[in-house]
Amino acid sequence: MSVVIPFGSVQLDSVIIFSKKRKKTLSYTVRYEMLDSGKLDSKSIQSEATNSETANSKPVLFVRAPASLSVNEIQSVLLENEENIIELLNKAAKKEEAVLKNSKQSYKNGSTFHYMGRTYTLRLIYDVNENNEKKIQIRLIDGQLQVYLPRNMIDLPETEKEKKIKKAVESFYIEQADVFFNSRVDYFADKYLDLIGKKPISVKAASYKSKWGCCTYQNEIKLNWVLIQAETPVIDYVIVHELCHIRHKDHSKAFWNLVGIIDPKYKEKRQELKENGWILGIK
Numbered sequence: 001m002s003v004v005i006p007f008g009s010v011q012l013d014s015v016i017i018f019s020k021k022r023k024k025t026l027s028y029t030v031r032y033e034m035l036d037s038g039k040l041d042s043k044s045i046q047s048e049a050t051n052s053e054t055a056n057s058k059p060v061l062f063v064r065a066p067a068s069l070s071v072n073e074i075q076s077v078l079l080e081n082e083e084n085i086i087e088l089l090n091k092a093a094k095k096e097e098a099v100l101k102n103s104k105q106s107y108k109n110g111s112t113f114h115y116m117g118r119t120y121t122l123r124l125i126y127d128v129n130e131n132n133e134k135k136i137q138i139r140l141i142d143g144q145l146q147v148y149l150p151r152n153m154i155d156l157p158e159t160e161k162e163k164k165i166k167k168a169v170e171s172f173y174i175e176q177a178d179v180f181f182n183s184r185v186d187y188f189a190d191k192y193l194d195l196i197g198k199k200p201i202s203v204k205a206a207s208y209k210s211k212w213g214c215c216t217y218q219n220e221i222k223l224n225w226v227l228i229q230a231e232t233p234v235i236d237y238v239i240v241h242e243l244c245h246i247r248h249k250d251h252s253k254a255f256w257n258l259v260g261i262i263d264p265k266y267k268e269k270r271q272e273l274k275e276n277g278w279i280l281g282i283k
Helices: 042-051 069-080 082-103 160-193 225-229 230-244 251-263 266-280
Strands: 002-007 010-019 027-031 057-066 112-115 118-125 137-141 144-150 202-206 213-215 218-222
Touching: 002 069, 002 144, 010 069, 027 082, 057 069, 057 082, 112 160, 112 225, 118 137, 137 160, 144 160, 144 218, 160 202, 160 218, 160 225, 160 230, 213 230, 218 225, 218 230, 225 230, 225 266, 230 251, 230 266
Parallel strands: 010 057, 118 144, 202 218
Antiparallel strands: 002 010, 027 057, 112 118, 137 144, 213 218
């Protein structure tokens, strides 16, 4: 159910999800979602939250509470924690601002890009040779993401030119991600085969809006290509996470124990993804 709770001068839309499993405590978090006030319920969270966009989104307080508590009791607890909730709201607002800025990635000279944990500056270079290829070429050299454009793109309108550059850069990232992901999966699958049980039948760079990867019931591993922007240890955590799903198809204690055996520092990397995933394009 949804309620609007006043925190000082702030009127915050809130979604309360009741759980019979919870006995006493409640938990809460603030995040931005594109949800209409009239549609704020637990069903809409599940169906719409994963497809949220940054534009026109609004802050929502999500609360998980024991089914035994009344709405008035929940509101009382939340108001007692007003200072903490306002702090969460401010953090969410800063993150949303950064996400919105990041979502408007520019593909012009001097734009900033991330690759394998390093920052690169975009440099557009026109190949004016008579026999140049008509395909955009991309290279990573000396801190630059160099994009070689064929001569026939010189006179294109800027919007059309930027679309072509964007498509080429993303294709380059996906190709590089596919190669790197496969090599790292092979490494971990071979090294920890006795723990994992079997190797995945395939590994592929994929595109997701709201998750880092998945392992299907057929043991196909798909990893979000935007991860290629992160440092290797962070990428490795996601790979280990998905490999462990070959043995455990859930997030049980046994699953996390297995992740911890292979990657003892997984909690730090997991937290880094939660806090900084927006830099890679994931909220």
